Amino acid sequence: MTRIKFCGLTRPEDLDLAVELGVDCIGLVFASRSPRRLSLDRAAGLRARIPGDIAAVALMMDNPADEVGAVVEAVRPDILQFHGAEPDAFCAGFGPPYWKAIAMGGDPQGALARLGDFPGAAAFLFDGHAAGEPGGSGKCFDWTRLPAALDRPFLLAGGLDAGNVASAIHTARPWGMDVSSGIESAPGEKDATKMRAFVEAVRRADAAGP
Numbered sequence: 745m746t747r748i749k750f751c752g753l754t755r756p757e758d759l760d761l762a763v764e765l766g767v768d769c770i771g772l773v774f775a776s777r778s779p780r781r782l783s784l785d786r787a788a789g790l791r792a793r794i795p796g797d798i799a800a801v802a803l804m805m806d807n808p809a810d811e812v813g814a815v816v817e818a819v820r821p822d823i824l825q826f827h828g829a830e831p832d833a834f835c836a837g838f839g840p841p842y843w844k845a846i847a848m849g850g851d852p853q854g855a856l857a858r859l860g861d862f863p864g865a866a867a868f869l870f871d872g873h874a875a876g877e878p879g880g881s882g883k884c885f886d887w888t889r890l891p892a893a894l895d896r897p898f899l900l901a902g903g904l905d906a907g908n909v910a911s912a913i914h915t916a917r918p919w920g921m922d923v924s925s926g927i928e929s930a931p932g933e934k935d936a937t938k939m940r941a942f943v944e945a946v947r948r949a950d951a952a953g954p
């Protein structure tokens with residue numbers, strides 16, 4: 745079964761619907777350049793609504809160590825996800841396992857050549873934005889560029905929505921799919937109809953098989 749990660753949630757009602765829909769992971773954004781960035785207080789309130797069988801993922805992009813530490817302490821994420829130029833030792837140094845976002849926009853070959861720089865990553869998240877740009881961009885990349893074999897689970901992200909997620913699953917066979925702007929009506933405001941449609945599209949693609 746393909747796992748689903750809804751990312752960039754900022755409102756309790758959106759989070760409650762994500763839980764009801766049975767997603768596997770919920771992403772809370774702390775990157776400074778994001779319209780979805782949460783304060784610690786707001787994030788802690790949202791985190792309290794995430795049940796134990798759903799992974800709370802805290803997203804960072806070149807945040808200083810003290811900020812990451814404060815998030816870990818206040819929000820207690822299950823996983824940290826790094827989108828910036830943070831090295832492996834930094835990402836691995838806060839306690840929770842980490843996922844490394846790989847920027848597949850711009851120079852995908854260069855990005856893939858650096859996968860070996862992250863031996864501590866529990867998973868990779870291949871995203872459509874270019875290196876140095878924030879995620880949540882709605883930009884797709886060429887899914888056929890992904891390596892044929894990887895030694896870790898991976899998620900696919902970037903420009904996914906209910907209309908293209910089945911094709912992405914069939915092309916890339918990822919461990920999980922990550923979506924943010926494809927289920928929004930405005931940055932940080934999720935749309936209930938789009939959320940439902942995305943989950944249904946993933947379930948249908950899984951049921952149809954390879």
Ligand SMILES: O=C(O)c1ccccc1NCC(=O)[C@H](O)[C@H](O)COP(=O)(O)O
Pocket residue numbers: 751752771773775777778779780781803804805827871872877878879880881882883901902903904922923924925926
């Ligand atoms: O969502 C953001 O605003 C963001 C900002 C800075 C770094 C990462 C960010 N989001 C990362 C995500 O995991 C998104 O879900 C991913 O980029 C896919 O976004 P979208 O293309 O909008 O589905």
